[in-house]
Amino acid sequence: MKLEQSAAHRTEVGPVQTIAVGPVETIVLSAILGGGPVGVELGQLYARLGIQVALIQSADRLVDREEPGLSSRILDALRDDRIDVRVGSAVERVHGDRHGPILNIADGAQITAERIIVATGRTPRVHDLGLETLGIEPGPRGITVDERCRAGDRVWAIGDATGVMPFTHVGMYQARIAAADITGQDARADYTAIPRVVFSDPEIAAVGLTSTQAAEHGIDLASAEIELPEAIARPWTYEREPRGTLGLLADRGRDVLVGAWAIAPMAGEWIHYAALAIKAQIPISVLTDTVAQFPTYTEGYLKGLDQLDLN
Numbered sequence: 001m002k003l004e005q006s007a008a009h010r011t012e013v014g015p016v017q018t019i020a021v022g023p024v025e026t027i028v029l030s031a032i033l034g035g036g037p038v039g040v041e042l043g044q045l046y047a048r049l050g051i052q053v054a055l056i057q058s059a060d061r062l063v064d065r066e067e068p069g070l071s072s073r074i075l076d077a078l079r080d081d082r083i084d085v086r087v088g089s090a091v092e093r094v095h096g097d098r099h100g101p102i103l104n105i106a107d108g109a110q111i112t113a114e115r116i117i118v119a120t121g122r123t124p125r126v127h128d129l130g131l132e133t134l135g136i137e138p139g140p141r142g143i144t145v146d147e148r149c150r151a152g153d154r155v156w157a158i159g160d161a162t163g164v165m166p167f168t169h170v171g172m173y174q175a176r177i178a179a180a181d182i183t184g185q186d187a188r189a190d191y192t193a194i195p196r197v198v199f200s201d202p203e204i205a206a207v208g209l210t211s212t213q214a215a216e217h218g219i220d221l222a223s224a225e226i227e228l229p230e231a232i233a234r235p236w237t238y239e240r241e242p243r244g245t246l247g248l249l250a251d252r253g254r255d256v257l258v259g260a261w262a263i264a265p266m267a268g269e270w271i272h273y274a275a276l277a278i279k280a281q282i283p284i285s286v287l288t289d290t291v292a293q294f295p296t297y298t299e300g301y302l303k304g305l306d307q308l309d310l311n
Helices: 038-046 069-078 166-183 211-216 232-236 273-280 286-290 299-306
Strands: 009-013 016-020 025-033 053-057 084-087 089-098 100-105 109-119 150-151 196-198 203-208 221-227 245-251 257-262
Touching: 025 038, 025 245, 038 053, 038 069, 053 109, 069 084, 069 203, 069 245, 069 257, 196 257, 203 273, 211 221, 211 245, 221 299, 245 299, 257 273, 257 286, 286 299
Parallel strands: 025 053, 025 109, 053 084
Antiparallel strands: 009 016, 089 100, 100 109, 196 203, 203 257, 221 245, 245 257
């Protein structure tokens, strides 16, 4: 996109290079609406390809369904990539001029972009398929299924269409459940310990309950949070600039983990240690008696478990 600069001057506003045509205007190549997993992943990808990016999130923090600690840390990472991140910013109007689409933000700011990417969520397209002929009435979030993935008499539904969790690995899991049920096996879906991963850099990974959800369930919660470079050796052997944080949530009454989160390299790989512990309700006393290979990120769990106040 060629920009006219005859009456403009270049200046630095925040983390990105802008053209100031007025006190509140920013010009970028890509404006991304939505600061959830897709918005974060695409924003960082485009920024590292050399594209000027503005990421606009109407909620007051990024990845707002996860722990606040994750939100603040990924915000820092995106700004390190020179992304113009705006949280708590609602887009009131989109129009255009010769430079491209213009977004009017509620706080009075304007962003002109060559392209707008809408990453504000997904809704299953399950209406107008004739499902009513099978006695199935889709809801606003998709096709309702039971624990066997049955949507009706001799009808099964899997994946995003069910609205359970829009993850590929959930669709694959539901496919196994449905196939087992169709062939007469006793299989029932359990979504207690489904990993949630944002493939950013560093990766975000979480499983189980958040602290807010645990409080809603009336759980007597114990929590611990450790900075991995201060607790284990692996960040120093893996990266030139060691980083990473691990958070653990435990039920004092039952002596088990109920949630875990991490923002660190390859967190999507080693979050499965917590996923198995939550799924199988392994006692914390067993987890602390388990030996982790040195040096690995998994060793961080032992350090975090030691910091849990379970009394």
